Amino acid sequence: MRTIREALAAIRRAPVLTGLSAAMVALALFVVGLFAVATYNLHQALAQVEERVEVVIYIHDDVREAELRLLEEDMLGLPEVQGVRHVSKEEALNRARTDLPEFEELFLSMEANPLPASLEVELAPGFRNPLSVERVADRTTIYPFVEEVRFGRDWIDRLYLLRRIGGIATGILGTAFAVVAGLIIATAVRIAIFARKDEIQIMRLVGATNGFIRRPFLLEGAVTGTLGGLLALGLTFLATAAVSRTIFPLEWIPGEWALGGVAGGGLFGLVASAFALRKYLREV
Amino acid sequence: MIELTHVTKEYAGRGKALNRLSLRLGKGEFAFLTGHSGSGKSTTLRLIHMAETPSAGEVVVCGFSSGSLAPHEVWKLRRRVSHVFQDFRLLPGRTALENVAFALEVTGAPGSEVEPRSTRLLAQVGLAAKSSLPVQELSGGERQRVAIARAMANEPLVLLADEPTGNLDERSSRGIMELFRDLNAQGVTILMATHDLELVRAYPDIRLLELSEGQLVFDSGLATSSHGQPSAGTDPAPTIPHSPSTPEPKAVQESGAVQVEGS
Incomplete structure (x- = not known):
């Protein structure tokens, strides 16, 4: 209960910082979201072609x-x-x-x-x-x-090659995007924690346990990450709808992908908070 | 209460901040820790507060040893040993009451007790009327009083003060000293680092420990320095009698440092 109260109080005390952190997380995940939409649609297009094999x-x-x-x-x-x-x-x-x-x-x-x-x-x-x-x-x-x-040997060979290239490119680009998004989220969380390092030091000075200090920050990280994830989901949806309306039709990603992205944002916020806190919990 | 035995603290590239320092402070004692900048005053306090670990030797405070206290257990010591600083280290944007309450909340005090206890502590340091003001609206002396009230929140046995009057005018400094005297009279052991010799001279009954280059070179409990006379440039010692709270020393000179055994 105290953990939730403290985490919410921290967000309320520094709404701009929390907003900026969430926006950074959102933009990082937005890029991942766009990539997910592109990957999904490419996958669907290939699957449709493959059905004709x-x-x-x-x-x-x-x-x-x-x-x-x-x-x-x-x-x-x-x-x-x-x-x-x-x-x-x-x-x-x-x-x-x-x-x-x-x-x-x-x-x-x-x-x-x-x-x-x-x-x-x-x-x-x-x-x-x-x-x-x-x-x-x-x-x-x-x-x-x-x-x-x-059975159109040449055609199938090319389709298979295209699929393999697509798979490898998706893997490499997806990993790169995820790593970049991860670094941005970690930086956003690190900045938010750095802004409150005095608070952490004072808590250490007056005898708070590490667990007691850590819990609200972890929750705050998870909330910031989740908010960023939801924001990214909204932006991705709007971008997909805009492209579908004006350029060419796109399919929206499956629900579990969207859920995974939001949960991933929250989880990453939590993990990044834990790592950023380690430094300060060793000091003083 | 506080015992340092042959404590050396060495920083990479900066040499030795403390060199085989030994000293002992008994329960209920009040001592000044003086010396030039870089003599090792703050390092000594940080070691006692277990914010750092000695490179050699042992620090024992309230029964906790630097050799056996794990980093994640330091909080146990911190609830018995409080620390106040020259720069107050208060949370800006929060009121005096919230700053004191913070110390109680983060150490798990029951919610119903936090506000009355914080109010009582602020009243003890003479700030009852200003408890609802944000700390940045308080004067330096008042901020230091808030810091002291916060330090007392968990009823510590030892209070460490690092240049607590360094940013204050003479009147405010006297006020803080009177507050420390009251706390000491209540049984709190106090070790206060300062380079304000005027302040030291004004309290001749308080034990004086002088550091130079990481070694204890004078202890008013012994009346003379390890070199046989008070060190040059810090000369209040000949006029300072033994603190009434300081027992007669059973002094032992060892490895260039002075070991003083208290109660």
Whole structure:
């Protein structure tokens, strides 16, 4: 109770300093927030592209129904496979007509349907990579009625490379942003504690225990960090909304990311306070 | 109450602030600690307050030894040994009452006791009428009285004062000295560092300890310096008789320092 009272009293006594600390924390976390929005949207865009990764198995015209079902079940039994869709010769032709209307006359003049039936194999999330796709494709080679397997090897390779580069860049930049934000938060907390070093020294002089001195400062650090985190969240939301409205649509980050950012601000404020206090608790 | 045995304090690059200093102050004693700037007065007080640890030797205060008191336990000593300073070290922006109350609050005094006790302490130092004023609106002497009231908040056994009258005029200094005398009469052991020789001469009954280059060179309990006479430039000793509160010394001269055994 005394801890809360003292922490609130300290904030009330120096509202400008508390406000500035929270603003510094907010700006530091705002940059992290913008990066999180960018990362999330990039991730979502790649995921959407990846959803289109599939293996198309073209089938000989003379395949029997039972053989086709065997292949279909075999595919569905693979962990990499999420679903299998059978496209008949007729459906393939209809699709071609829809997709290529400029060749409508050509399609009408044809006496027989030249397009093969196929199985479109949809891959499960986490398996939309070159290795998995290759494994699924290789599996079909044991079936003699399979005419051809297509999965756009080059395209998948590039997508996978892009994803890896994105992952590494996100990791490096994210770490750098987090470290910079951490240093800024630590500095903000350090300045706030430095402004009250006389108070700490007097507490030490008159015989306050270290724990007694530490507790309100830790709470104050956590409150400042949390306030900064909430402010950063608000700024990030406004920036995302502004970009969505004027430039291109962006998706808002998941709730747990937002919660994690605010909690992270509070936690960092607390830890930074503990470190900044150590110096003064050793003096006098 | 206070015992320093062969205490040396050495700072990197600055040499020895104290050199095998030994002294003892008994319960209820009042002593001045004098000497030139840099003679080791403040270092001695800081060591007694365990704000620093000796490079060699041992400091024992109220039963707490510098050799065994862990840093996180120093608060136990601080509640028995208070310290007042030349610059008062009050919290600006807070009233006299809040400054005194602060010492009670941070040492865990029950909430209902804090205000009445703070008011009583300020009344004892003659500041009852000014308890609600912010400390920056008080005079130097009044601020020092607030600092003393705060120092007395936890009913200490020992009061250390580092140049407490250094920033005050003569009248205010006398007022502070009278306050110290009252506290001493109540049984508080007082060690006061000062280089104000006029003040020292005005209280010939108070024991005088003189430091020079980190060593005790004169103790009025012995009446003569370790060199056989009072040191040059600080010459009140021949006119100062033994303090009534100071027992006859069983002096031992050791390693250039003087060891005085009190009660």
